[in-house]
Each structure stands twice: as structure tokens, then as C-alpha cells.
Amino acid sequence: MSQYSFPDAAGHFGQFGGIFVxxxxxxxxxxxxxxxxxxxxxxxxxxxxxxxxxxxxxRPSPLxxxxxxxxxxxxxQIWLKxxxxxxxxxxxxxxxIGQALLARRMGKxxxxxxxxxxxxxxxxxxxxxxxxxxxxxxxxxEDVARQAxxxxxxxxxxxxxxxxxxxxxxxxxxxxxxxxxxxxNVDSTYYIIGTCAGPHPYPMLVRDFQAVIGEECKQQCAxxxxxxxxxxxxxxxxxxxxxxxxxxxxDVPGVRLIGVExxxxxxxxxxxxxxxxxxxxxxxxHGERVNLMQDENGQIIDTHSISAGxxxxxxxxxxxxxxxxxxxxxxxxxxDEALVAFxxxxxxxxxxxxxxxxxxxxxxxKIAPAMSPDQVIVVNLSGRGDKDxxxxxxxxGIEL
Amino acid sequence: xxxxxxxxxxLQAAGRQALIPFITAGDPAPSATVGLMHAxxxxxxxxxxxxxxxxxxxxxxxxxxxxAERALAHGTSLRRIIAMVAEFRERDADTPVxxxxxxxxxxxxxxxxxxxxxxxxGIDGLxxxxxxxxxxxxxxxxxxxxxxxxIFLLAPTTPPERAQAxxxxxxxxxxxxxxxxxxxxxxxxxxxxxxxxxxxxxxIALPIGVGFGIRDAESARAVAAVADAVxxxxxxxxxxxxxxxxxxxxxxxxxxxxxxxxxxxxx
Numbered sequence: 138m139s140q141y142s143f144p145d146a147a148g149h150f151g152q153f154g155g156i157f158v159x160x161x162x163x164x165x166x167x168x169x170x171x172x173x174x175x176x177x178x179x180x181x182x183x184x185x186x187x188x189x190x191x192x193x194x195x196r197p198s199p200l201x202x203x204x205x206x207x208x209x210x211x212x213x214q215i216w217l218k219x220x221x222x223x224x225x226x227x228x229x230x231x232x233x234i235g236q237a238l239l240a241r242r243m244g245k246x247x248x249x250x251x252x253x254x255x256x257x258x259x260x261x262x263x264x265x266x267x268x269x270x271x272x273x274x275x276x277x278x279e280d281v282a283r284q285a286x287x288x289x290x291x292x293x294x295x296x297x298x299x300x301x302x303x304x305x306x307x308x309x310x311x312x313x314x315x316x317x318x319x320x321x322n323v324d325s326t327y328y329i330i331g332t333c334a335g336p337h338p339y340p341m342l343v344r345d346f347q348a349v350i351g352e353e354c355k356q357q358c359a360x361x362x363x364x365x366x367x368x369x370x371x372x373x374x375x376x377x378x379x380x381x382x383x384x385x386x387x388d389v390p391g392v393r394l395i396g397v398e399x400x401x402x403x404x405x406x407x408x409x410x411x412x413x414x415x416x417x418x419x420x421x422x423h424g425e426r427v428n429l430m431q432d433e434n435g436q437i438i439d440t441h442s443i444s445a446g447x448x449x450x451x452x453x454x455x456x457x458x459x460x461x462x463x464x465x466x467x468x469x470x471x472x473d474e475a476l477v478a479f480x481x482x483x484x485x486x487x488x489x490x491x492x493x494x495x496x497x498x499x500x501x502x503k504i505a506p507a508m509s510p511d512q513v514i515v516v517n518l519s520g521r522g523d524k525d526x527x528x529x530x531x532x533x534g535i536e537l
Numbered sequence: 538x539x540x541x542x543x544x545x546x547x548l549q550a551a552g553r554q555a556l557i558p559f560i561t562a563g564d565p566a567p568s569a570t571v572g573l574m575h576a577x578x579x580x581x582x583x584x585x586x587x588x589x590x591x592x593x594x595x596x597x598x599x600x601x602x603x604x605a606e607r608a609l610a611h612g613t614s615l616r617r618i619i620a621m622v623a624e625f626r627e628r629d630a631d632t633p634v635x636x637x638x639x640x641x642x643x644x645x646x647x648x649x650x651x652x653x654x655x656x657x658x659g660i661d662g663l664x665x666x667x668x669x670x671x672x673x674x675x676x677x678x679x680x681x682x683x684x685x686x687x688i689f690l691l692a693p694t695t696p697p698e699r700a701q702a703x704x705x706x707x708x709x710x711x712x713x714x715x716x717x718x719x720x721x722x723x724x725x726x727x728x729x730x731x732x733x734x735x736x737x738x739x740x741i742a743l744p745i746g747v748g749f750g751i752r753d754a755e756s757a758r759a760v761a762a763v764a765d766a767v768x769x770x771x772x773x774x775x776x777x778x779x780x781x782x783x784x785x786x787x788x789x790x791x792x793x794x795x796x797x798x799x800x801x802x803x804x
Contacts (some may be wrong), residue, residue, distance in 0.1 A: 147671065157640055157667045159596045161692035161717055163699070304592060313595040320596065322716040323694065421640040421667065422593060425682055434614040435645025437592040 141387045141415045148337020155452030156336045158424045165323050170338040172243050189234045194224045202356035206310040215501050215509035217518040218354050227261035228378045235346035237264035240327035246273040250329045251315040253308035254446030255527050256286025257331030262296035272296040275314040277307040280445045287524045305439045307451045312423050332375025333453035336424030340453050347381025368393040371517035372496040374447035376456045378519035397500040399442035400469030406479035410440035413460050413467035441470035444492040453485030472501035478502050540633040540661050541709040545744045553763040559770035561588035561604035563613025571624045577787035578632050580792025589638030596666045598721035600771040615642040619658045626659035635662035650678050652683030656763045662686035662709045670702045690714050700740040710744040721771030725750030731763040754798035761799040
């Protein structure tokens, strides 16, 4: 009974999305769109993608009952979709494999990527090594400093990491620089966008490659719990892990979909990265029309989050649409709330979560106590926290 | 007939090509911009492209990125830029002014409000680099209703059938991006520009300006041999970047050199 069918042919999710890029890139996006349409109807392409997910990534990722944490919170049962157990330690690789296979199919020998926390950069560098592609990763200089382990990981994998010194030196500036590279090297280069954002067809193809998370989750819930969850909770920066787990549930009634944005120092302080929760006006950036943190003159506002991966002023167009049609709800968790949830998961479940995913955990922690013990929350544990250990140590005043 | 149309018919009648310099409004300071616009006209500018600074100029190279940062640090906004053009018009009723930038500042103001204010101030055209024809129909219609020409880019990667789609929406002139890259890049290839313009001209009747990568008298003259207009941006902004001392005179002199090279008789 699938009624939901977005985007439309022009890449619009309702009034969101679209193709807002310079003319030079339009033919490349047209080529990508038609190649993707052919690839996803090609059984050999899909079989290779699924083979790689199974044997290289280690899918399916487990659905794990966080029993001890649930008991401690004293309400709903919290289950974790363990994307942190994927090869490279996050959900990002689901998408980079799909896009690297597309790049290879299109005869591109060079891939570029932008990265915030470094997870997408690592996942891109990984598949580039796997398929023998040259890889250049753009990363804001501030993020290079706060995500040092991932920077070294990318270099080990043979990628060139370019620190971006312009603007706020974070994810949005890395994306600007990646677009400048792409427009210069458009003939040879495939741009692997890491989140469900950017010009059409990226939001659609990233969603499609990430939807494996939600598809597995539906099956696992049926097998392990005997029912579908009351709520599915995921963190949202651009929103790729969230759209991956939400998408297969959009037409399933009775399942609340909750996206958790980065509340930073508190949405009321203005120092956050929560465009949907704060009701940011609609604007155009990085090829798409979305809710966007901007001033009254249409200039983009600097965002703040403890989590580099959520530190972005926009959000993918499909989330804007799901928010507008009220199929999904969007809330924020502050830096402090995310840190409490981070430590909870370490101490009660023996799992070190990524700071990004800790925002989703923080919201589960908030709503679980008011729910009954026979209710179920699934949290998409989108990544593991090894990369964040230096940040956490610094916050705790510990020298490593 | 619009100011842009008048300018091109006058030049075509004289067998000349338009010189279109670009500066970023508000760089080095908002109070300087109107004076610099007059200095450009004194140096031989036929049309002025006035950059609207944006925090995320993803199609620009480092020179124009820095110009945008300087302008934004002074609080330059689209509304202030419209007021600058109104002030420019007090002393110059003829030189067309085209605003060039990114979509979001115009989106934030709203196309209706922008179109009305721009027309009142004497702004002749708008070029937003991240608004391709795919998203432009309704927006371009509003601009045209206010008498503001929607100006579009064409690129080395543009197939001929897309040029037709641009031709249906565009007014004033079209801007051919001479190379794959960002503003201020240095890999201009005039022969390939000439070949591509010949192909595009079969589909588009408007004058074609060429920009990106034009740095000096020699490259300007070479491009003028194949185009209707020569757009020169990063190199002009570099002059601005040298400091405010004598800036207006330096801009006039620099542009005058380009002007002479374009206009010099060809053997």
C-alpha cells in the first residue's frame, strides 16, 4: 500500500529539494541520474551491492535489546540498530559502496567527498581503496582538529585529506570546497555526497542506499520482537542514517518517526544546528531548497554542535518534507544531553556510541520513562564512538 | 528597449564588444562601492556586474571568496546593495548594472520584493549562479514582469538542446563560462571557447558574454574576437584587494588598458 512516492521527476519532495547548482554541473547530474536509474534496474549491479554489504560490511547489522539500560530508565524497551558494528564503524559505508559502484560503472577513476565527523570520509577512502579509485576528502580545518583519529585513518587508506580553511571551517565549507573541485574536474571525478542532501538525484540515491537499515530493521522487529516498534529514533544532521531507517516505515501506520537534531547549547540560545526544531526559514544551499539556518539577509549562520557530523546549517529535503506533512517529528538534544546518553550507553551496555548517535540516544532516554515496559523504541545507533574519545577526554579534563 | 539592449545595439552598430567588469559590492567597504562603479565606467565599462556577497560561494575561487568575506564583515546585504545602485543612478542613467551572486539572498528577500525594489533602483539584470533553468521559470517570470533581465550561464558542458531551454527564459545577454572550474581559474582555452560559441549561437540569439579566466589585455582581446562581451572579475577584484589607496584611479587605469586592447584595430 505504498502511497508515498517522492521525489518527483524533477527531484522535489513537495516544495523541498530540486537542482540548484551552476550550469557546468547540470549535465553531470543528468548523467548520474540516468546511470542510477539503469543501475538500480540492473540485477547484476544490485547483486554486487548486496554481496558487498554482506561480505565486506558485515550486514545485516544486529538489532540489539539494550535490556539493562531500558530497565534502568524504567519504561519502554530500547532496541539498538547496530550500524556501529559495520565495517568502518558507521552507517556511511552503505552509501559509499553504492556510489563507488556507480562511479566505477560510469568510468570515473577519481572520487571526492566532504566529511564532518570523518565517518563519511573514512567510508569513502575505504571503498576507494577497495575499488582502486583515487580519493580526495575535504574536511573543515576545525573538524580536522577535533577528529584526528579519522584523519589518520583516511590517510592510512590512501586518501588525500584537504583541510578547508574558509568560512566556519566545518562541514558546510568542506561541501563548498568539494563542489569547487567537482566543477573543475567534472569529467574525471565522481562526487560521493555523504548525506541525503545536495542536488537531485543525491538525496534520493543516498536514501535508497541507506534504506537497507530500515528494511532489515522491519524484518528483525518481526522476527525478534514479534511486532513493529512504537517509535524509531535517529539523529539528523543532513539526515542519512535517519532517512535510511525511516523510509521503509513511512507507509507503516502506528510507528512514530523521530529525528533528533543537534541542540548544541540549547535551541533557545541560537547556538545549535537544529534547523527543523528551530523552525528555520526555507532557503537554497548546496544544490537544494530546504529549511536552512540563515539571517534575515539570507546569509548562512554558523552552527554549533559538540558533534562534528551534525554541525550543518541545513537538513536533507526529504526530512523537510516529512516534517511538513507531519509524518515524522523533529526534536533536538543538547550537547549536555548527548553526553549523558553517551556515558549511559558506555556504562550500562558496554557500547561506546558516536556523539552523533548519542543525540538519538538522548531523546530515547527522555521519552522512554513515560512509556510502558511493553512498548518499544528502536534507536538507530548510527556509529561507534572511538573517533570521539579524544573529545570526551578533553571535556573530562583527561590527557590521553 | 532596456538599458542592456541599448548598450549592445550601440556597440554592435560600432562593431565593438562590451567590456563587463565585476566587483563585489561592499568590498573593500560599502561606502566605496558607488565610487568604484563610476571609476569602472570611466575606464571603459559598458555594463557593471555587481557581486552580491554570500557566505558560501561554492562556484568562486579564492579571490572572490575573500572579497565576499570582506564585504560581509562590513554588513553588506542585498538591500544595501540595491540602495548603492540607486545612488549610482543619480549620476549615471545609462550604464546597465547586473547583480551577480547566489540564489539564497534573493530567496530570503523574495522575488517579488526584490524585483520591485531592483526596478525602482535601476538594476537591469540578475544572475544567480545556482539557479539553472530547471528551477528558474517562475522566478524568471517575476523578474521579467519588473523589467529585470534574468541572466543565465552556459558552460562548456552545456549540450545544444539546453541552450534552447536557456534561450526561452533568458533576457539581456547570456554568460558563457569559459572553462570547467571556479572564478579566477587560469586554464582558459580560446580556441575551444570559439568552437563552443559557434555551436551555441545556433540556438540562442542573445549577445553572449564570456567570463572566467580572463586576466589581462591579451586574453581579453582574444576572447573579444569571438564573443559579444568580455567579463573580467577576479583580476579586477585583485586590484581592490591591493588596498584603498588610489583604488578608483587604479581601476580606471587597469580597465582602460583592457578596453584599448579590445578596441584596437584587428589586422
